[in-house]
Amino acid sequence: MAPGSIMPPGRSVASVLLHGLLCLQLVALAEIEMEGGSCMHFSVSPPAAPPEDADERRNYFRAMEAKDLFRHQQMIKMMGNGSGTGSGSSRRRQAKESSKLPEVMSATSMFELPMRSALNIAHVGMYLVSVRFGTPALPYNLVLDTANDLTWINCRLRRRKGKHYGRTMSVGAGDDGAAAKEARRKNWYRPAKSSSWRRIRCSQKECALLPYNTCQSPSKAESCSYYQQMQDGTLTMGIYGKEKATVTVSDGRMAKLPGLILGCSVLEAGGSVDAHDGVLSLGNGEMSFAVHAAKRFGQRFSFCLLSANSSRDASSYLTFGPNPAVMGPGTMETDIVYNVDVKPAYGPLVTGIFVGGERLDIPQEIWDAEKVVGGGVILDTSTSVTSLVPEAYAAVTSALDRHLSHLPRVYELDGFEYCYRWTFAGDGVDLAHNVTVPRLTVEMAGGARLEPEAKSVVMPEVVPGVACLAFRKLPRGGPGILGNVLMQEYIWEIDHGKGKMRFRKDKCNTHHLHNSKGGEVYNNNNGNSSSTVVHRVN
Known part of the structure; x- marks a missing residue:
């Protein structure tokens, strides 16, 4: 392999300053000491298998093709913004500067989030992760997306003239009302009911640095707004804020992940918006959920995607932190x-x-x-x-x-x-x-x-x-x-x-546990509470 053919992660002075600005309020409400073997597990259902009926199967795979095609078209648009121009060295430098690598706070702890797949035929092939946001913490089912840097949740936001727009229309309502019925099953995020929500204003420096920004002026009253068209054709429009996520470690104690950049979406459109509550970003942007979460859990995360043919009793995980299940025969x-x-x-x-x-x-x-x-x-x-x-x-x-x-x-x-x-x-x-x-x-x-x-x-x-x-x-x-x-x-x-x-x-259908010695992987069957036992959160 020729020198320079792989671009290692790096941090320029600008990236350090930007990361520091975005993480200025990154102080935990309920800081806990993570033991060397502590971890968090949620059980997850596997992806849905294609329907039995021949016509439904045909529509299933047509929907898969359409979803992938829309997503690729949006990637092409992202590339059309001039990001792909320049010499090899300048483009390499741009990519390195966009890699915001957070400081490690705990290299030995980890937590996991539950994943399941969307069952609706129009939303084939989507993996959903359940994450608790806000205070009090409420669960939301978000699409797992490794090529996106914006985490957003469909939001009930009260309209404030001169500050921000509110939700003005029902989402996904079709002529037969079926989509509207599905939309009513959403877990709506309501900033007014979360004591930890902090909206970002257009006047704040970090607003100017956030992508997809639509602020018209540096107004102190106006909320930092965004507009993003997702790679699968879905669009979301809303305002930026900071929020906390809550996770449970293996001994049952709660940990807070504060300072997360969250999009409060007041308008969603596209084929997938009725199947989930939003998107969980695992991309490489400075505001990505994965980048912020990895700050506390060793700068790494892992996931295991179950086969669509797995039994409904199988489980898989999104894990933040060193996961010993990764290291094994054939790694x-x-x-x-x-x-x-x-x-x-x-x-x-x-x-x-x-x-x-x-x-x-x-x-x-x-x-x-x-x-x-x-x-x-x-x-x-x-x-x-x-x-x-x-x-x-x-x-x-x-x-x-x-x-x-x-x-x-x-x-x-x-x-x-x-x-x-x-x-x-x-x-x-x-x-x-x-x-x-x-x-x-x-x-x-x-x-x-x-x-x-x-x-x-x-x-x-x-x-x-x-x-x-x-x-x-x-x-x-x-x-x-x-x-x-x-x-x-x-x-x-x-x-x-x-x-x-x-x-x-890996078949992705077992509980991978991290014991106090580290590196050993085994299945849990006893339900005892310790740092090496699964703690279930429903």
């Missing part, structure tokens, strides 16, 4: 590359793709965002199907098709080019039809290798009796996207402190 490690075109995003440097052990002929420069505008690869938990630029897509799909081309082709499925009349069980071997799905390997800098299961390479039963290759071609350039279908049944750790990404195969 891979590679450097994090902070994307210079889509600022909140990050991913690995891909060095090659193999199918059946054969290295594919793909130009190396398309994997490097420092050399090619729209190059590189990002991790995106809000995109379902892995998306590749044309050069990589053609090579991957052609190689896989050579192993499946004797099966009858199906051409009428929207969003999928390579589909086959084949009842695929997902295990990769079907002797009756003379089919073995070849091993797909994504090689990364440092020798790390991602080798997804066959059902993440070929999607079974897109409609009954039809399987499709789990890749789509990016119509307007990169960056390439590793979607959550390919990421399933792996545990992923993002370690901003060391600029490392770690992952290993």
Whole structure:
């Protein structure tokens, strides 16, 4: 690997000052001492499987394609703001300066948040995390988003003339009223009922530094407002404030995460707004929830995405802090590359793709965002199907098709080019039809290798009796996207402190616990209260 091909995290003087300004009020209400083995767990339901009915399955995957396409279109718009221009060194410097790495307060503690998937067919492939915000602390179900830096919650905000706008319309109300009924089930955040909410004003310096800002003047009375169009086509408009999140550690005590930048959304639009209460940002921006939370928990977080075919009794976690479950047999490690075109995003440097052990002929420069505008690869938990630029897509799909081309082709499925009349069980071997799905390997800098299961390479039963290759071609350039279908049944750790990404195969359906000695992973079955036992919060 050539020197400088991986961009390590760094902090310029400007980034330090900005981070210090944003974290000025970062003082806990109820500070507690985190023991070396302390952790927090919430149980989570797995992703919803596609419907049984043939027409519903078809609509399910059409919705998946539409969601991914909208998301990519918005990424292209983000790149069009000039962030991808300049020399390799200047773009590398810009990305480094956008990486706000907080100071470590506790390198040994961790907490976890619950994740589940949205069940509505219009919101396929979305993982939801339950987080408690406000005082008193109330739970909200937020979309897990590794390529976003704005955390927002749908908000009931009283209109204040000259200060900010309030919610003026019902959200998602359709002609049949079904969407409105769904919207009424939301957990609305009400700033007036939270004693820890602090609105940010247009006159404050930190408002000017926040992205998506729509303030018209530096008024002391006017609230710092924002407008953001999400990568999946969803838009949100509201005001910025500071709020606290509440977490529970393994011995039952409560911990506060104050000073979080929160968007109080008074208008949401798009296909997904009725399925959740907002978005939890795990991106690389200075106001990202992940960056602030990692400040207290070792500058790292991890998550494990259950397969859509998992049982309803399975559980998975979003964990902040050192997670011993990450380190085990087969753990891979590679450097994090902070994307210079889509600022909140990050991913690995891909060095090659193999199918059946054969290295594919793909130009190396398309994997490097420092050399090619729209190059590189990002991790995106809000995109379902892995998306590749044309050069990589053609090579991957052609190689896989050579192993499946004797099966009858199906051409009428929207969003999928390579589909086959084949009842695929997902295990990769079907002797009756003379089919073995070849091993797909994504090689990364440092020798790390991602080798997804066959059902993440070929999607079974897109409609009954039809399987499709789990890749789509990016119509307007990169960056390439590793979607959550390919990421399933792996545990992923993002370690901003060391600029490392770690992952290993994991079914994601067990409680991974951190004992007082550290490093040991085992399942809990007894319910005793100690630093090594799961503490459930419903």
